[in-house]
Amino acid sequence: xxxxxxxxxxxxxxxxxxxxxxxxxxxxxxxxxxxxxxxxxxxxxxxxxxxxxxxxxxxxxxxxxxxxxxxxxxxxxxxxxxxxxxxxxxxxxxxxxxxxxxxxxxxxxxxxxxxxxxxxxxxxxxxxxxxxxxxxxxxxxxxxxxxxxxxxxxxxxxxxxxxxxxxxxxxxxxxxxxxxxxxxxxxxxxxxxxxxxxxxxxxxxxxxxxxxxxxxxxxxxxxxxxxx
Amino acid sequence: xxxxxxxxxxxxxxxxxxxxxxxxxxxxxxxxxxxxxxxxxxxxxxxxxxxxxxxxxxxxxxxxxxxxxxxxxxxxxxxxxxxxxxxxxxxxxxxxxxxxxxxxxxxxxxxxxxxxxxxxxxxxxxxxxxxxxxxxxxxxxxxxxxxxxxxxxxxxxxxxxxxxxxxxxxxxxxxxxxxxxxxxxxxxxxxxxxxxxxxxxxxxxxxxxxxxxxxxxxxxxxxxxxxx
Numbered sequence: 001x002x003x004x005x006x007x008x009x010x011x012x013x014x015x016x017x018x019x020x021x022x023x024x025x026x027x028x029x030x031x032x033x034x035x036x037x038x039x040x041x042x043x044x045x046x047x048x049x050x051x052x053x054x055x056x057x058x059x060x061x062x063x064x065x066x067x068x069x070x071x072x073x074x075x076x077x078x079x080x081x082x083x084x085x086x087x088x089x090x091x092x093x094x095x096x097x098x099x100x101x102x103x104x105x106x107x108x109x110x111x112x113x114x115x116x117x118x119x120x121x122x123x124x125x126x127x128x129x130x131x132x133x134x135x136x137x138x139x140x141x142x143x144x145x146x147x148x149x150x151x152x153x154x155x156x157x158x159x160x161x162x163x164x165x166x167x168x169x170x171x172x173x174x175x176x177x178x179x180x181x182x183x184x185x186x187x188x189x190x191x192x193x194x195x196x197x198x199x200x201x202x203x204x205x206x207x208x209x210x211x212x213x214x215x216x217x218x219x220x221x222x223x224x225x226x227x228x
Numbered sequence: 229x230x231x232x233x234x235x236x237x238x239x240x241x242x243x244x245x246x247x248x249x250x251x252x253x254x255x256x257x258x259x260x261x262x263x264x265x266x267x268x269x270x271x272x273x274x275x276x277x278x279x280x281x282x283x284x285x286x287x288x289x290x291x292x293x294x295x296x297x298x299x300x301x302x303x304x305x306x307x308x309x310x311x312x313x314x315x316x317x318x319x320x321x322x323x324x325x326x327x328x329x330x331x332x333x334x335x336x337x338x339x340x341x342x343x344x345x346x347x348x349x350x351x352x353x354x355x356x357x358x359x360x361x362x363x364x365x366x367x368x369x370x371x372x373x374x375x376x377x378x379x380x381x382x383x384x385x386x387x388x389x390x391x392x393x394x395x396x397x398x399x400x401x402x403x404x405x406x407x408x409x410x411x412x413x414x415x416x417x418x419x420x421x422x423x424x425x426x427x428x429x430x431x432x433x434x435x436x437x438x439x440x441x442x443x444x445x446x447x448x449x450x451x452x453x454x455x456x
Binding site: 034040041042068069070071073096097098108126127128129130146148149150152153155156157158159171172173177179204 | 231257259267269270296297298301324325326353354355356357358374376377378380381383385386387401402405406407432
């Protein structure tokens with residue numbers, strides 16, 4: 001029974017990877033760098049994007065694909081940025097999928113202005129487990145970890161922390177009011193992903209947002225370097 | 229394709245419900261009231277349990293089943309309470325399941341001291357989507373929503389907020405330091421689940437913890453009332 005289940009899961013992930021490669025081909029054709037941005041619910045992904053994309057990003061035209069179980073709250077929030085934002089809901093025919101998969105992203109490709117952007121940020125569904133298991137055709141994966149969630153999350157959700165090449169430690173402004181130990185959080189991140197890039201931010205005060213913008217710009221320029 | 233997928237999901241949920249009923253029968257046989265406790269990662273479930281179960285609960289013997297992808301951090305934390313705590317990990321053979329299902333709980337029944345408890349609190353994996361879709365044989369479902377997650381979570385994860393008969397709004401001590409509007413959060417809870425019981429708490433200061441203890445005791449006594 002158990003072996004059968006693993007088999008089914010592997011098949012599903014194989015099928016997902018095939019579609020992810022097709023997405024990747026389409027993004028390559030349009031020369032678009034894609035970031036899969038993940039976190040637990042309410043860690044501050046949208047507020048960080050509002051902050052980081054509020055001003056033009058070194059000539060890079062950015063679009064956002066918003067993944068949510070239901071509604072368009074985050075897409076509406078980002079509408080004020082005057083960049084293309086596309087909503088993708090996962091609640092079709094079920095209680096709602098807890099992650100984006102390659103096929104869902106594929107279904108949204110027709111709605112994305114692929115000719116008008118250089119970078120696509122995909123804001124995944126808030127969840128620390130399944131989003132890390134499904135590639136969608138991205139160049140890079142990043143996650144936001146709010147310090148309000150406690151120091152132990154890297155140890156409890158290791159796949160997510162291991163899957164990312166950037167971990168944004170957010171809501172630093174709340175540190176004086178929490179019993180959380182940020183050094184211990186960073187240590188726990190080291191335990192599961194020793195070489196990962198970390199940026200400490202407060203979306204509220206703007207701390208660390210320039211560093212995040214630099215990282216995004218560098219990610220987009222990586223593609224240029226590869227092509228040159 | 230879409231219809232096939234829904235069919236598969238329905239079959240999986242049917243199978244889950246069958247096992248959940250078997251769990252329910254076992255709990256009934258031992259006269260145990262079961263609470264399925266859910267939340268996003270880091271909302272404060274464990275700290276609330278530490279607070280609420282730190283002193284005996286009106287003669288009710290409580291046990292805890294800790295669901296985590298990996299590790300036993302929360303179970304270790306609760307060990308100091310001198311109540312039976314059993315760890316259940318979901319990471320077998322995959323990146324880790326994002327929720328407990330009836331079969332996982334069933335697999336842990338042999339490790340639970342069913343003869344020695346009147347109430348079992350099952351602390352589910354931190355996730356606002358899938359845990360709400362899988363019954364495990366519980367009498368009641370409750371969730372913890374931290375105000376740090378923002379006001380919009382009921383609208384973004386409606387199934388979770390609708391599935392519960394108690395919503396604990398936690399981390400109230402942080403209110404002065406956040407831009408969150410608790411009235412708006414409560415309004416959004418009303419939108420998706422108008423009659424749900426709400427308890428406002430701070431696991432840090434202890435605010436609302438007595439009300440939570442009263443609710444737990446009442447839940448356990450419901451069974452006595454039904455039996456009488």
